[in-house]
Amino acid sequence: MFQSLQDGLAGAFKSISGKGKLTGCHHVILAKNGRKIPIRLDATTIYSGEKELATIGYFRDLSEDIRLQPEAQEKDLKQASLLRVITLKG
Secondary structure: OHHHHHHHHHHHHHHOOOOOEEEEEEEEEEOOOOOEEEEEEEEEEEEEOOEEEEEEEEEEEOHHHHHHHHHHHHHHHHHHHHHHHHHHHO
16 A cells, blocks of 8 residues: 555655645555545655655545535535525524
8 A cells, every 4th residue: 555655646746735745635545455545645855954854744534524525515505594594584
């Protein structure tokens, strides 16, 4: 998993957010069982002068956010409908 993530994003890391930064890169990785996992990746390079010392990256599994989107949209629609009813009565 790590190697495919590293290979797939190496070029993006150098070009998306400027020198040494990658923010909000969405990607799909594969779990050992073959399940696709949507992630958001952020990374930065640590420098000492012009010398690259390290690269720090972190990613967030977006599966739960994506699963909850329809529920959140439905809740927003209900709230908007309620607001229209209140506005019409007021």
